[in-house]
Amino acid sequence: xxxxxxxxxxxxxxxxxxxxxxxxxxxxxxxxxxxxxxxxxxxxxxxxxxxxxxxxxxxxxxxxxxxxxxxxxxxxxxxxxxxxxxxxxxxxxxxxxxxxxxxxxxxxxxxxxxxxxxxxxxxxxxxxxxxxxxxxxxxxxxxxxxxxxxxxxxxxxxxxxxxxxxxxxxxxxxxxxxxxxxxxxxxxxxxxxxxxxxxxxxxxxxxxxxxxxxxxxxxxxxxxxxxxxxxxxxxxxxxxxxxxxxxxxxxxxxxxxxxxxxxxxxxxxxxxxxxxxxxxxxxxxxxxxxxxxxxxxxxxxxxxxxxxxxxxxxxxxxxxxxxxx
Numbered sequence: 001x002x003x004x005x006x007x008x009x010x011x012x013x014x015x016x017x018x019x020x021x022x023x024x025x026x027x028x029x030x031x032x033x034x035x036x037x038x039x040x041x042x043x044x045x046x047x048x049x050x051x052x053x054x055x056x057x058x059x060x061x062x063x064x065x066x067x068x069x070x071x072x073x074x075x076x077x078x079x080x081x082x083x084x085x086x087x088x089x090x091x092x093x094x095x096x097x098x099x100x101x102x103x104x105x106x107x108x109x110x111x112x113x114x115x116x117x118x119x120x121x122x123x124x125x126x127x128x129x130x131x132x133x134x135x136x137x138x139x140x141x142x143x144x145x146x147x148x149x150x151x152x153x154x155x156x157x158x159x160x161x162x163x164x165x166x167x168x169x170x171x172x173x174x175x176x177x178x179x180x181x182x183x184x185x186x187x188x189x190x191x192x193x194x195x196x197x198x199x200x201x202x203x204x205x206x207x208x209x210x211x212x213x214x215x216x217x218x219x220x221x222x223x224x225x226x227x228x229x230x231x232x233x234x235x236x237x238x239x240x241x242x243x244x245x246x247x248x249x250x251x252x253x254x255x256x257x258x259x260x261x262x263x264x265x266x267x268x269x270x271x272x273x274x275x276x277x278x279x280x281x282x283x284x285x286x287x288x289x290x291x292x293x294x295x296x297x298x299x300x301x302x303x304x305x306x307x308x309x310x311x312x313x314x315x316x317x318x319x320x321x322x323x324x325x
Contacts, residue, residue, distance in 0.1 A: 010036075053123070213234065
């Protein structure tokens with residue numbers, strides 16, 4: 001995809017490309033998703049980046065209207081078997097937060113310098129910047145959905161210090177953590193821990209149509225006893241499963257019914273530091289980073305498959321909740 005095509009996607013506010021690339025506006029210092037409802041900027045003021053971390057690395061902050069850090073991920077990283085694809089999946093699973101860049105490099109079998117160079121060339125940011133962007137997104141979710149004290153959220157998100165947490169939130173969202181929480185209207189007191197007791201509510205965004213009925217049918221048919229269960233009537237079912245995570249265990253509940261392009265979920269964790277890892281594994285399990293438009297286009301060229309593709313838009317291939325490297 002060249003820059004002309006990307007600008008056309010921005011001009012038409014094409015949601016199919018949310019998460020595939022991001023655009024930044026030099027006159028405002030803000031980066032957005034392609035479907036941002038704001039007025040389309042002039043072409044000469046637009047810069048394109050493959051990841052949110054790359055835009056942040058160049059000094060741009062996240063748009064408050066379209067929330068570009070909360071879009072589905074690029075499907076490219078889920079299918080690529082090269083070092084960059086594997087590195088992106090490991091960073092998403094929290095390896096850099098737990099083991100640092102040397103730990104990531106050791107798992108990949110490369111030197112830290114090689115990993116840094118290849119990631120910067122491919123996605124516009126190194127492993128530290130990519131992990132930092134992910135920590136900021138986790139912090140925003142906790143600020144929006146829980147009543148945990150800000151200090152607890154800082155460490156639960158993977159930051160090494162409260163000062164680092166505050167500086168990062170200010171740089172990415174142009175707000176303090178307290179202002180970011182106040183602006184969301186969560187209605188929770190800052191001194192409570194209700195979020196950890198009742199679980200963390202999440203919206204797991206997906207791109208395009210999503211065949212939830214077929215996905216839940218498959219999960220119900222293949223549920224592992226004492227690990228997974230699907231309850232409720234078709235159309236309003238709930239999928240639950242246990243999760244084995246780096247810092248403890250968790251239980252996730254995902255709803256079949258949804259009011260928008262996302263799946264409603266709630267995650268109960270013994271250690272909130274596992275939130276990012278849990279979300280990443282749920283996204284893999286429900287195949288939420290797939291690109292249904294590209295899949296339908298490819299399969300629709302076969303005259304025998306075309307009617308089946310048209311009859312079941314957004315059909316996904318569920319994965320596994322276990323980490324894949």
